[in-house]
Structure formats: structure tokens, C-alpha cells
Amino acid sequence: MGQERHPAAVIINGDLALNDGQAGDYEHFAKLIAPLRDADIPVHLTLGNHDNRDVFYKVMKLGRPAEPPVVSKHLSVIPLAKVNLFLLDSLKGTNVAQGLLGNEQLAWLGRMLDKHPEKPALIFAHHNPRLAGDEKYFDGGLEDSNPLWDFLETRTQVKAYVHGHIHDRRYYRHRDIHIIDTPATSFVLRNAETTTGWTMAQLSDRGGEFTTLTHLKQHAWSGAVRKLMWRPA
Ligand SMILES: [Fe+2]
Incomplete structure (x- = not known):
């Protein structure tokens, strides 16, 4: 690295497969991330609209919690030194652009x-929220964005929501919660404006400092830094 x-x-953060979550996609994906695992770097995955949950679990057996907290959903809490990360599963259906969390996952x-109020919380899911903070939000985003936001707003440890799906790099905000749209890692959707990176x-x-690193070193996003302050607890 x-x-x-x-x-x-x-x-x-989701879309680990190219189109419709074939076993070969995940076999290839496992090879691509092997150097991270070999270096003892914890790797956490979410699922997107191009994934197939069952095929994913079958191929990536090690990634599945023995007793998932919500049946057929892939969820986890990752405690880090200064913040907690909450990873959600917004996959509604393979090759269905829209995402959905569902009531059971929202309750989880x-x-x-509520069990982890002490540190700032960052929420990760593949799909973009469909909210007014984003003036031109993509309709293929999260269908239950409003119910999600209603209770994120009242839990003031929640500072940011991080998504992919759009293949773009954008920062915006809705009701004081930062929304961080991260670029895709391996698929350029609009050649003229966007690129791949991490x-x-x-x-x-x-707060947090977010640096974009791109595969194309001469791209305008290369090395771009965005500093965000968290809302008060
Ligand atoms: Fe996507």
C-alpha cells in the first residue's frame, strides 16, 4: 500500500462483485484482498446491489458471523480507538438499484x-441516502432514508454516514449528520469526471480528515483532503 x-x-463498502454476484466474482475478490489479510489488516465488507448475499456467504465463509444478529443480513459493529463503526446491509435485491435496510435492521x-453511546459513531452502507442535503440525489438510493435519519438524528453520537454506489466523491450534510460519498475502487462510471481510488x-x-487517493496520480481528486467536524454530542 x-x-x-x-x-x-x-x-x-459493497458491490464486491461486478454485476450479479457470481461465485467467480467472489473467488477473484478474495484473491484481490488477500494481501490485506496477509498483512493482518482487518477487512470489513458490506454488500451492494451487484452482490448476491447467498453466493457471497458461500464463497467467503470466513466473513460470516456465526450468529448474524438479523437473519440474512450482514451487519457488524467495529469498535476503534476513537470511534465506533456500524456496518449495514442495504442490499434489497441483486441487480435492483434501490437499497433497503428494513425495520428489523433499523431496530438492530x-x-x-443505544449500547454504544460513548464514542462518535459512523454508519456505513453501500447505498446513498435520498435526502434533501443532497440536491440531486440518485433515486436508486436507500428507500428507507427518512426513517433511518429520524432516529440517527436523535442519537447524537452519530456523526456521519458513509456510502458508495454513486461512483463519485462528494461531501454533504443532512440535519447535521455528514454524508460522505466515496469513489468506487475498480469501476469508472463517468470517464470525464470521475475516477477510481480509495x-x-x-x-x-x-472530527475526521478524509484523504482521497486515486489510481490515476494526475487526477484532480488525487490527494484531496476534506476535514469534517462532528456535531455536538
Ligand atoms: Fe451500487
């Missing part, structure tokens, strides 16, 4: 957040 320090965690998230986050109890 060309970095001196290893990250505390790597999150790959509420319970988990986002490095340095997180503290007061």
Missing part, C-alpha cells in the same frame, strides 16, 4: 447505538 502505518480497519441499529480516514473524537 506504500504507507508507513497500517490502517486500523479497511472497509469495502437502534439497539446497538479514501483514507483519520478519525478522532472531534
Whole structure:
């Protein structure tokens, strides 16, 4: 990775497969992330609209919790030194652009957040929220964005929501919760404006610094830094 320090965690935020979640996609994906695992860097995955949950679990057996908290959904809480990360499963159906969390998962998230009020919480899911903070939000985003936001707003430890799906790099905000749209890692959707890369986050109890790293070194996004302050607890 060309970095001196290893990250505390790597999150790959959905669409692990190219189109419709074939076994070969996940076999290839497992090979691609093997160097991270070999370097003892914890890798955490969410699922997107191009994934197939059953095929994913079959191929990536090690990634599945023995007793998933919500049946057929892939969810986890990752406690880090300064923040807690909450990973959600917004896969509604393979090759269905829209995402959905569902009432059961929302209830799980509420319970988990109430158990972990002490540190700033960052929420990760593949789909973009469909909210007014994003003036031109993509309709193929999260169908239950409003119910999600209603209870994220009242749990003031929640500071940010991180998504993919759009293949873009954008920062916006809805009701004081930051929304971080991270670029895709391996698929360029609109050649003229966007590119592939990854986002490095340095997180503290007061805010976060997000650096975009791109495969194309001359791209305008290369090395771009965004500093965010968290809302008060
Ligand atoms: Fe997607």
C-alpha cells in the first residue's frame, strides 16, 4: 500500500462483485484482498446491489458471523480507538438499484447505538441516502432514508454516514449528520469526471480528515483532503 502505518480497519463498502454476484466474482475478490489479510489488516465488507448475499456467504465463509444478529443480513459493529463503526446491509435485491435496510435492521441499529453511546459513531452502507442535503440525489438510493435519519438524528453520537454506489466523491450534510460519498475502487462510471481510488480516514473524537487517493496520480481528486467536524454530542 506504500504507507508507513497500517490502517486500523479497511472497509469495502459493497458491490464486491461486478454485476450479479457470481461465485467467480467472489473467488477473484478474495484473491484481490488477500494481501490485506496477509498483512493482518482487518477487512470489513458490506454488500451492494451487484452482490448476491447467498453466493457471497458461500464463497467467503470466513466473513460470516456465526450468529448474524438479523437473519440474512450482514451487519457488524467495529469498535476503534476513537470511534465506533456500524456496518449495514442495504442490499434489497441483486441487480435492483434501490437499497433497503428494513425495520428489523433499523431496530438492530437502534439497539446497538443505544449500547454504544460513548464514542462518535459512523454508519456505513453501500447505498446513498435520498435526502434533501443532497440536491440531486440518485433515486436508486436507500428507500428507507427518512426513517433511518429520524432516529440517527436523535442519537447524537452519530456523526456521519458513509456510502458508495454513486461512483463519485462528494461531501454533504443532512440535519447535521455528514454524508460522505466515496469513489468506487475498480469501476469508472463517468470517464470525464470521475475516477477510481480509495479514501483514507483519520478519525478522532472531534472530527475526521478524509484523504482521497486515486489510481490515476494526475487526477484532480488525487490527494484531496476534506476535514469534517462532528456535531455536538
Ligand atoms: Fe451500487
